[in-house]
Amino acid sequence: MVFFSDNYLAKESIFIYCLLLLGFSTLLLPKKFPRKITFLLFLLGYTVDTIYDYSIGGHKLNFYDTFHIPRYTLMDLLMYLSFAPFPYLFIYLYEHFQFRRYRTVLYTIGWSFFAVCLEGVATYVGALTYKNGYQLYYSFPIYLFTQSFTLFYYHWLRR
Template sequence: MLLLPDKFDENEWFIVISLIVAYVLLVKLPKRFPLTITLLILFFGMAYVQVSDHILAGSGFNLYDINDYGKYEWFDWIGWFIYPPFGYFFIYFFDKWSIRGLRLFWYILGWSFIAMLVEWISLKFNMFKYYRWNFAYSYPIYLLTLCIYLLFFLYVNRTFQKLKSLKKPVH
């Protein structure tokens, strides 16, 4: 059973405000991808963060807790919805700006720093409680995560384009 917050304080407010800001920005961006690709990017982001948090914060390692309890609560679940827009924005601007070559290296480094900034802000609002985790450990995780996001997008986009070309009638 999901627990309610100990009290509705800064970490719950951080989640609510972050969700509103992230999804307003996501909806306001001009449409860039077909709906299926957009949904796949968002669902991938949700699944990826759930698996990562389960491995790192779960009972096996218990490197950190999310929100008020060491057990799963409503705002842990709600907070997972913050992550998909971040991955979407990363992919959106990668595609929009046609990032290639050495620029890709700097792009991933830059977005990893942005992820660190977001994590640092979330720490100030007590969204995470570290036990055997250190803030510096997050940077290589973000580097890896953004590379995986990018590979996922490239695969999905290439597959979508191939399937789309198969549907075109030949005259």
């Protein structure tokens, strides 16, 4: 295992630190949900990222590497953690602007575009490296599905 052999000051690592800082600063926004919902939304982000990394990012499919190496490192855990605030922010803005009906569809599509752009930046700085013919735009339907699932999860929790 190469758990501690990363370059912690490389530009891809700094990108992850910034993402973590920005993401977790969303907790400073005025409170909208009970604490358990906030916690479960953060946990969902962390879990979904782990599942994608486990299923399409490694083992037999192996469509991408994080931080240029296919090994499990501390930076991988930080990267999963940097994705944790996104479901919270997604639902926070959804409730703040009261998106309903067809506006929910547009909002989900917009978020998926934003997520693809962010992934593009992550690829540009070297936090992600695609392999085995994977392309950036393949992620778009994955984000559409993930955001829709987040909405379903939120409504199921609040019901």
